[in-house]
Amino acid sequence: MARFPIAVTLIFSCIFTFFSSCSSEKNEEQTLPKKPNIIVIYMDDLGYGDMSAYEAGSLETPNMDFLANGGMKFTKAYASSATCTPSRYALLTGTYPWRNENAKILPGTAPLLIGTDELTLPKMLKKQGYTTAVVGKWHLGLGTGQVNWNEPISPGPNEVGFDYSYIMAATQDRVPTVYLENGLVQGLDPNDPIEVSYSENFEGEPTGKDNPELLTMNWHHGHNNSIVNGIPRIGYMKGGEKARWVDEDMADHFLEKASAYVREDREEPFFLYYAFQQPHVPRTPHPRFVGKSGMGPRGDVILEADWCIGQFMETLEEAGLLENTLVIFSSDNGPVLNDGYYDEAVEKLGDHTPWGPFRGGKYSLFEAGTRLPFITYWKGTIAPGESDALVSQLDLLNSLAALTGSSERSADGKDLMHTFLGKSEQGRESLVLEATTRTAFRQGDWVLIPPYGGPAVNTQVNIELGNDTDFQLYDLSRDKGQQENLAESHPEKLKALLKDFIAIRGEGFVNTEALELK
Numbered sequence: 001m002a003r004f005p006i007a008v009t010l011i012f013s014c015i016f017t018f019f020s021s022c023s024s025e026k027n028e029e030q031t032l033p034k035k036p037n038i039i040v041i042y043m044d045d046l047g048y049g050d051m052s053a054y055e056a057g058s059l060e061t062p063n064m065d066f067l068a069n070g071g072m073k074f075t076k077a078y079a080s081s082a083t084c085t086p087s088r089y090a091l092l093t094g095t096y097p098w099r100n101e102n103a104k105i106l107p108g109t110a111p112l113l114i115g116t117d118e119l120t121l122p123k124m125l126k127k128q129g130y131t132t133a134v135v136g137k138w139h140l141g142l143g144t145g146q147v148n149w150n151e152p153i154s155p156g157p158n159e160v161g162f163d164y165s166y167i168m169a170a171t172q173d174r175v176p177t178v179y180l181e182n183g184l185v186q187g188l189d190p191n192d193p194i195e196v197s198y199s200e201n202f203e204g205e206p207t208g209k210d211n212p213e214l215l216t217m218n219w220h221h222g223h224n225n226s227i228v229n230g231i232p233r234i235g236y237m238k239g240g241e242k243a244r245w246v247d248e249d250m251a252d253h254f255l256e257k258a259s260a261y262v263r264e265d266r267e268e269p270f271f272l273y274y275a276f277q278q279p280h281v282p283r284t285p286h287p288r289f290v291g292k293s294g295m296g297p298r299g300d301v302i303l304e305a306d307w308c309i310g311q312f313m314e315t316l317e318e319a320g321l322l323e324n325t326l327v328i329f330s331s332d333n334g335p336v337l338n339d340g341y342y343d344e345a346v347e348k349l350g351d352h353t354p355w356g357p358f359r360g361g362k363y364s365l366f367e368a369g370t371r372l373p374f375i376t377y378w379k380g381t382i383a384p385g386e387s388d389a390l391v392s393q394l395d396l397l398n399s400l401a402a403l404t405g406s407s408e409r410s411a412d413g414k415d416l417m418h419t420f421l422g423k424s425e426q427g428r429e430s431l432v433l434e435a436t437t438r439t440a441f442r443q444g445d446w447v448l449i450p451p452y453g454g455p456a457v458n459t460q461v462n463i464e465l466g467n468d469t470d471f472q473l474y475d476l477s478r479d480k481g482q483q484e485n486l487a488e489s490h491p492e493k494l495k496a497l498l499k500d501f502i503a504i505r506g507e508g509f510v511n512t513e514a515l516e517l518k
Helices: 006-031 062-070 084-093 121-127 247-263 297-318 393-404 491-505
Strands: 037-043 072-074 131-137 164-168 179-181 195-197 236-238 270-275 325-331 374-377 385-387 430-435 438-443 446-449 472-475
Touching: 037 084, 037 297, 062 297, 062 325, 062 374, 084 121, 084 393, 121 131, 121 270, 121 393, 131 247, 164 247, 247 270, 247 297, 297 325, 325 393, 430 491, 438 491, 446 491, 472 491
Parallel strands: 037 270, 037 325, 072 385, 131 164, 131 270
Antiparallel strands: 072 374, 164 179, 195 236, 325 374, 430 438, 438 446, 446 472
16 A cells, blocks of 8 residues: 655645634634624604504604514613703713713703713724714714814714714704714805804894794794794804705705715624704704694604605615614604794694603603603514513613623613513613703602602693602502602602612702703
8 A cells, every 4th residue: 555755644734734724714704793783763852652663642654663563662761861962972871961960951062072081882882893973963062162163173973983973063953053074064165154152143143033024933932043044043153154954955964874874885884873853843844744744844754754764774775784784763852842933733733642651751750751762673683572671772882882792881881782682571670860950760660750849840841840849659560651649658669769769879869950941
């Protein structure tokens, strides 16, 4: 029998081992799970009853329902606050907003609320190999408080973790009424510089208060300063005529930017924070949607937003991304009808109930202020279902860190990724809720609202705020509408909840201020 020389045998052995190792490594690479793209779709003032999947109102929202019916629909999900800036702060940092004394409804000239050294969701994901972007409403401050809108503005979204940003500075009802891309106002004519003030008007500039003949939308409270596109705003603005947005085109504009971002060719997974402006005031539906809801502009812009979500999801499908993209859908706070303009939101409401079965709304410590639609959708990974686990937007940072292999965690958030994926029914044990700097406490099915001074109802918006001179205690398992105060009949339960609340919140919960709407 012929025999190979020992040297030749060793050579063949090494070659075989090398190719076997390469093949093994290749197979391991092929079987390693790919990190999913992550998209947060964040509505603005959309209530629990505003989408039909929750069967608590009368509007039909088929594209929002597509996410709910194809993913995990949560019925006990909360924003961290009943107003927008604090909720957005908590979502992006995983930190309770009441820990930051500046986390309040911000003017358009406020400095950046998030510290550039602070842990954020996009920062964490960037370290895990993600590209990151924000498109839409920001309202978390820009710069250092003395912004020159005619030069690059920093710090902003790009300094707290976003590779790309295309935003409005604050809200649709506040100046400046311009878009910014990576810190630069878009379409600005250098010969027509922008000036902004929240204290006094510029000489010769018309206002909603003094020039009603120039208005196409009338103001109810606040909202009577500079006029842009016939709409009076909060704050004063001069110049920047070519850079000013067209309100009716805003939803289409942000949809175009968000869709373009997900269509980009890239090797890395991406994170997109797609922050809608609807149905916040001023409600300015595109002519395609005017009159479609029968409920006036508020209903129309919800249908417009629903259509945008449908178009955006079609873009994901056409790009072949649905099977590897986790979509998270929610809203920043509860609903409000008249929020500063006469737009027939009250008169044309009909039998629709934006707040669902709950009490209160935006600005309120009652359930409708913070209890919202919350959906996780991931085609082929999340089985359709419904969960009554107690969850919060505060938990997204820690949960997504666990999903993507990061060891970073916020102190206030929980890792509920298995719950968000529909693999567990485990939720939070407790949660501190905030509204206009005042806080309440949910533990299990019980809600504690401490005594607070001030009016019981904000008459400008006609919403119960939750203020009362006595403690309030509600058992949501049998009283969703919070009609029966059990504080006197259940003193031991009240005492136990108060102790646990103070352990988290501290004694400072009594030192709060009332909200002033402007």
